Amino acid sequence: MSARILFHVQHLLGIGHLRRAATLVRHLAAAGHDVILTSGGLPVPGLDLGGARLVQLPPVRATDKRFKILVDSHDVVIDDAFKDRRVALLLDTLRQHRPDLLITELFPFGRRQLRFELVPLVEAARALPRRPLVVSSVRDILVRSPKPERVDEMIDLFGRYFDYTLVHGDPAFIPFARTFPRWRDIADRTFHTGYVIDGLPAGDASTQGGRGEVLVSAGGGAVGGPLLQAALAARPFSRMREAPWRFLCGPAMPAADVAALRARAQAAGDGVVIEPARRDFTTLLRNCTLSISQGGYNTMIETLSVADRAVIVPYAGGLETEQELRAELLAERGVFQVVPEADLSPRTLATGIDRALDGPSIRTFPRIDAGGIAKTVSLIEQWLTARERKTA
Numbered sequence: 536m537s538a539r540i541l542f543h544v545q546h547l548l549g550i551g552h553l554r555r556a557a558t559l560v561r562h563l564a565a566a567g568h569d570v571i572l573t574s575g576g577l578p579v580p581g582l583d584l585g586g587a588r589l590v591q592l593p594p595v596r597a598t599d600k601r602f603k604i605l606v607d608s609h610d611v612v613i614d615d616a617f618k619d620r621r622v623a624l625l626l627d628t629l630r631q632h633r634p635d636l637l638i639t640e641l642f643p644f645g646r647r648q649l650r651f652e653l654v655p656l657v658e659a660a661r662a663l664p665r666r667p668l669v670v671s672s673v674r675d676i677l678v679r680s681p682k683p684e685r686v687d688e689m690i691d692l693f694g695r696y697f698d699y700t701l702v703h704g705d706p707a708f709i710p711f712a713r714t715f716p717r718w719r720d721i722a723d724r725t726f727h728t729g730y731v732i733d734g735l736p737a738g739d740a741s742t743q744g745g746r747g748e749v750l751v752s753a754g755g756g757a758v759g760g761p762l763l764q765a766a767l768a769a770r771p772f773s774r775m776r777e778a779p780w781r782f783l784c785g786p787a788m789p790a791a792d793v794a795a796l797r798a799r800a801q802a803a804g805d806g807v808v809i810e811p812a813r814r815d816f817t818t819l820l821r822n823c824t825l826s827i828s829q830g831g832y833n834t835m836i837e838t839l840s841v842a843d844r845a846v847i848v849p850y851a852g853g854l855e856t857e858q859e860l861r862a863e864l865l866a867e868r869g870v871f872q873v874v875p876e877a878d879l880s881p882r883t884l885a886t887g888i889d890r891a892l893d894g895p896s897i898r899t900f901p902r903i904d905a906g907g908i909a910k911t912v913s914l915i916e917q918w919l920t921a922r923e924r925k926t927a
Contacts, residue, residue: 536916536919536920536923537567537568537569538568538569538634538635538636538915538916538919539568539569539570539632539633539634539635539636540560540563540568540569540570540571540634540635540636540637540638540915541570541571541573541628541629541632541634541636541637541638541667542556542559542560542563542570542571542572542573542587542637542638542640542672543572543573543575543625543637543638543639543640543642543653543656544556544572544573544574544575544576544640545574545575545576545595545640545641545646545649546574546575546576546577547576547595547596547597547605547648548596548597548757548758549754549755549757549758549787549831550576550579550754550755550757550785550786550787551674551754551755551831551832551833552640552641552674553574553576553579553582554833555640555674555703555731555832555833556572556574556640556672557572557582557583557584558731558732558733558908559672559731559908559911560572560584560585560587561583561584561585561586561587561733562585562733562908562909562911562912563587563911563912563915564584564585564586564587565585565586566912566916569632570586570587570588571587571588571589571590571628571632571634572584572587572588572589572590573590573592573625573628574589574590574591574592574594575592575593575594575595575621575649575652576594576595576596577594577596577608577787578591578594579755579786579787580786581786581814590624590628592621592624592625593607593608593617593620593621593624594607594608595607595613596608598610603648605648618651618652621652622651622652622655622656625652625655625656626655626656626659629656629659629660629663630659630663633663633665634660634667635665635667635668635919636667636668636669636670636915636918636919637656637657637660637667637668637669637670638670638671638672638701639653639656639657639669639670639671639672640672640673641671641672641673641674642671642692643671643688643689643692643693643696643697644671644673644677644689644693644700644715645673645677645678647685647688654692657669657692657696657697658696660696661696668698668699668918668919668922669696669697669698670697670698670699670700670701670915670918671693671697671699671700671701672700672701672703672911673700673701673702673703673711674702674703674704674832674857675702675703675704675705675708675709675711675730675832675861676704676709676713676714676856676857676860676861677711677714677715677857678714678856678857679714679856686715686716686717689717690717690720690721693721697724698724698918699724699725699726699914699918700721700724700725700726701726701728701911701914702725702726702727702728703728703729703730703731703832703907703911704727704728704729704730704907705727705729705730705903705904706727707904708864708903708904709860709861709864711725711727713860714856714857714860726914728906728907728910728911728914729903729904729905729906729907729910730832730836730903730904730905730906730907731836731907731908731911732833732836732837732840732905732907732908733908734814734817735817735837735840735841735905742815742818742822743822744815744818744819744822745781745818745819745820745821745822745823746822746823747778747779747822747823747824748778748779748780748781748819748822748823748824749766749770749775749778749779749780749781749823749824749825749826749827749888750781750783750819750820750823750825750826750827750828751763751766751767751780751781751782751783751826751827751828752782752783752785752812752816752826752827752828752834753783753784753785753788753828753829754785754828754829754831754833754834755785755786755787755788755812756784756785756786756787756788756792756812757785757787757788757789758829758850758852759784759785759788759792759829760788760789760792760795760796761879762827762828762829762848762879763782763784763792763796764792764795764796764799765848765879765880765881765884766780766782766827766884767780767782767796767799767800767803767807768799768881769881769882769884769885769888770803770807770885772881772882772885773884773885773888773889774888774889774892775824775825775888775892777806778806778824779806779807779808780806780807780808781808781810781819781823782796782800782807782808782809782810783810783811783812783813783816784796784809784810784811784812785811785812786811786812793809796809797809816837817837817840817841820837820838820841820842821841821842821843823842823843824843824844824892825843825844825845825846825888825891825892826838826842826844826845826846827845827846827848827884827888828845828846828847828848829847829848829849829850829858830847830848830849830850830858830859830861830862830873831850831858832857832861835847835858835861835862835865836903836905838871838897839865839870839897839903839905840902840903840905842897843896843897843898844871844891844892844894844896844897845871845872845891845897846871846872846873846874846884846887846888846891847862847865847866847871847872847873847874848873848874848875848876848879848884849861849862849863849873849875849876850876851875851876851877852876859875868900869894869895870897870900871891871894871897872887872888872890872891872894873887874887
């Protein structure tokens with residue numbers, strides 16, 4: 536059956552949430568569904584939605600690592616009038632599209648700052664003449680709340696408004712219960728899909744791009760400047776000093792950081808390339824001798840799926856704990872080297888590089904479940920079909 540699907544996503548600092556949502560709506564549209572993605576973050580150039588349509592809400596972003604203050608595209612703190620405009624557009628989209636399925640990315644297990652629009656959205660969805668299924672889409676790891684009452688609030692919201700939760704992870708790798716202590720309260724309506732990863736290179740490895748290089752990346756780049764600077768400074772101290780090094784600056788990296796990196800690279804001499812993030816990232820990742828990156832969902836899963844060796848410097852700013860935990864669990868298994876952000880320096884990073892070269896290849900470890908796209912589409916179609924039969 537062809538269904539109408541509405542998917543809400545909000546990125547506040549990095550772009551990982553938006554990338555994952557874009558991948559899912561693209562494949563849902565390819566499966567024949569009529570899909571709208573409502574995005575509340577700053578626009579990202581070149582975002583590939585395939586046959587899905589985009590409704591861009593008045594964008595907001597977080598001003599710091601604690602996500603306490605939200606500002607608009609002009610860096611003005613958002614007020615009630617701004618919030619009302621977002622809510623109006625969101626509810627208008629809901630009523631016009633009349634979805635069979637509504638997906639909220641992270642909420643109610645996160646995005647508490649957006650309750651002003653997400654609670655009205657799920658309430659309005661339940662009030663439609665033909666109520667859609669309401670599903671939460673979350674990554675493998677949640678940021679742990681410092682307040683127990685926050686978890687109670689999540690459970691209450693889920694019970695009142697939601698039918699299912701999709702956890703885009705592999706329970707054999709990281710069980711959802713590891714970061715959500717009330718797992719048993721929602722277990723009967725929560726499904727692991729495997730990791731969502733798209734655009735892996737062909738298995739014949741015929742493309743030579745990136746072969747023999749050190750590949751340095753930081754996702755969207757909003758908080759990646761210090762890592763790229765440290766990596767460039769680490770080059771002379773590592774065994775890979777004679778290899779070509781490629782630095783990918785994400786679309787959200789501040790222009791001043793990119794300019795500073797280019798200036799230092801020029802002073803470093805030959806063998807260093809500074810360029811924007813590339814669509815063939817996973818091909819470069821597969822072919823490189825070593826990857827240096829942060830520990831976000833998308834880059835980490837791509838690294839586990841195709842890379843040979845890696846050093847991870849997980850982002851640890853503010854209340855964010857997911858990158859540290861994901862990297863910690865993998866480091867315990869010896870999959871790759873981890874340099875804590877607090878310890879990052881040219882020397883510590885160079886040491887991590889040399890240890891990664893001496894250690895086993897990532898490819899010698901058991902594969903993770905990276906079938907999250909197909910599983911997500913399959914589960915959604917099963918739920919929609921079951922509801923049709925029930926109401927027939």
